[in-house]
Every structure is written in structure tokens, then in C-alpha cells.
Amino acid sequence: MPRSRAQTRERLLAAALDVFAEEGFGRSTVEQVCERAGFTRGAFYSNFDxxxxxxxxxxxxxxxxxxxxxxxxxxxxxxxxxxxxxxxxxxxxxxxxxxxxxxxxxxxxxxxxxxxxxxxxxxxxxxxxxxxxxxxxxxxxxxxxxxxxxxxxxxxxxxxxxxxxxxxxxxxxxxxxxxxxxxxxxxxxxxxxxxxxxxxxxxxxxx
The missing domain is CATH 1.10.357 (Tetracycline Repressor; domain 2)
Incomplete structure (x- = not known):
């Protein structure tokens, strides 16, 4: 995996941990994770389905x-x-x-x-x-x-x-x-x- 993509993936994972903890998994959205990580939805879906x-x-x-x-x-x-x-x-x-x-x-x-x-x-x-x-x-x-x-x-x-x-x-x-x-x-x-x-x-x- 290219370094830049790996870094993007790590930032998304770190952001998701915070969002899930604050909002609850069931109330969290892709948009919230992207906003916390500073990425677009495209960045999210290029790493996770x-x-x-x-x-x-x-x-x-x-x-x-x-x-x-x-x-x-x-x-x-x-x-x-x-x-x-x-x-x-x-x-x-x-x-x-x-x-x-x-x-x-x-x-x-x-x-x-x-x-x-x-x-x-x-x-x-x-x-x-x-x-x-x-x-x-x-x-x-x-x-x-x-x-x-x-x-x-x-x-x-x-x-x-x-x-x-x-x-x-x-x-x-x-x-x-x-x-x-x-x-x-x-x-x-x-x-x-x-x-x-x-x-x-x-x-x-x-x-």
C-alpha cells in the first residue's frame, strides 16, 4: 500500500475512533468521520466500503x-x-x-x-x-x-x-x-x- 494511502487510512481510523466514542456507532456517519479526519467522502470510499x-x-x-x-x-x-x-x-x-x-x-x-x-x-x-x-x-x-x-x-x-x-x-x-x-x-x-x-x-x- 502506498505510504500516502496508508496515512490516509490511519487518519480515518483515528478520526472514526473519536467519532464513534462521542456519537455512538449507530449515530455516526461517513460525513462525520471525513470531517474529523479532514478528508472528502471520496477519500473514505477509496479505503473503506x-x-x-x-x-x-x-x-x-x-x-x-x-x-x-x-x-x-x-x-x-x-x-x-x-x-x-x-x-x-x-x-x-x-x-x-x-x-x-x-x-x-x-x-x-x-x-x-x-x-x-x-x-x-x-x-x-x-x-x-x-x-x-x-x-x-x-x-x-x-x-x-x-x-x-x-x-x-x-x-x-x-x-x-x-x-x-x-x-x-x-x-x-x-x-x-x-x-x-x-x-x-x-x-x-x-x-x-x-x-x-x-x-x-x-x-x-x-x-
Whole structure:
């Protein structure tokens, strides 16, 4: 992609994030995004077919950044474990710290999810992307669990449980920002899920 077009695309994505957060996805228009970015409708449609496509591109960017952050967090936890036994609680805390819970992004995704639920084709796209993210995360989690002497027993169930806990606790964190007990409980729930959907690697310890 030519540099100028890539820059235009990035400006549109940044502008859309602000517009969606301020107006709500359902009330936002292409014109508002273009005005915020300082471009014409032609510039928009040379990069995106619709606001739906723009949101999915935005989601893809943020998902990639999240995955990179999780990889870095696990690598840091594994590096620390070279000097001492891998601690599952500390590892989970590192991973969660790499998954930001942002008020405006949560509101945007919640609104877009409601929008997608009314559109079967879009709902299928979102479900496929969620599945792809889970498929990417699970090997990372599996590596971390292996360092803790554990192995996943049901990958699909673990992936779904992790998403459910993330979504549920994100609301709690946003409703009571700055409460250390909420953050601590979030970490404890993730560790509980990891333990419940994994077992000790040593067969003798599983008897």
C-alpha cells in the first residue's frame, strides 16, 4: 500500500475512533468521520466500503496490538521463570496488564456487537474473527501453562471461558475504576479458569 494511502487510512481510523466514542456507532456517519479526519467522502470510499468495514479494520488493529502485548507479557514471565519457578498468578497478572480495558473502546465494541446481532452476515464475520483470536491466544496460554507444569484439557472450552471472564470483568473494572479489589478479583478469576481447564503435566500427579 502506498505510504500516502496508508496515512490516509490511519487518519480515518483515528478520526472514526473519536467519532464513534462521542456519537455512538449507530449515530455516526461517513460525513462525520471525513470531517474529523479532514478528508472528502471520496477519500473514505477509496479505503473503506462502509463504516462496518472501517470498524472491522480498527478491531483488527487493536486485536493485533493486544496479541503482541500478550506475547510480550508471556515472554517476560517466562524469562523471569528462568531464575525461579513460573508463578501462574503472576503470569496471569502480566497477561491481563497487556489487555487494556478502555471505557470508550468498550462502549464502541458493545454498540457494534449489538449492530452485528441484527445483521446475520456481519455476525458471522465477527464470530469467525473471535474464533481466530482465540486460536492465536491458546498456544500462547498453553506455553505459559506448560512453564507452570500444566496442560490444557479442553482448548475450546478454555478459550470461551477466558473470553467470558474478560468481557464480564471488563464491565466491573469500568464501573468501579481504580478499585484494586476489582483488579485483584479479575486476576483471581482468570487463574481459576486456567486451573479448571488444565491439569498437571505429570500423569502421576493427576491420579
Amino acid at each position: 462502509s463504516l462496518d468495514e472501517l470498524f472491522l479494520a480498527m478491531w483488527g488493529q487493536r486485536s493485533q496490538a493486544m496479541l503482541d502485548g500478550i506475547r510480550d507479557a508471556v515472554a517476560a514471565a517466562e524469562a523471569a521463570a528462568d531464575a525461579e519457578p513460573f508463578d501462574l498468578d503472576q503470569g496471569a497478572a502480566r497477561i491481563l496488564a497487556a489487555i487494556p480495558v478502555e471505557d470508550r473502546w468498550y462502549r464502541i465494541t458493545a454498540e457494534f456487537t449489538a449492530h452485528a446481532l441484527r445483521n446475520p452476515a456481519l455476525k458471522s464475520v465477527m464470530a469467525a474473527r473471535e474464533a481466530a483470536i482465540q486460536a492465536t491466544i491458546l498456544p500462547i496460554v498453553d506455553s505459559a501453562l506448560a512453564r507452570a507444569g500444566r496442560r490444557i484439557t479442553d482448548p475450546q472450552a478454555l478459550g470461551r471461558a477466558l473470553v467470558a471472564v474478560h468481557d464480564g470483568t471488563s464491565v466491573q473494572v469500568l464501573m468501579e475504576p481504580g478499585d484494586p479489589q476489582i483488579v485483584s478479583a479479575r486476576t483471581e478469576l482468570f487463574v481459576c479458569v486456567l486451573r479448571n481447564f488444565s491439569e498437571n503435566s505429570s500423569p502421576s500427579e493427576n491420579k
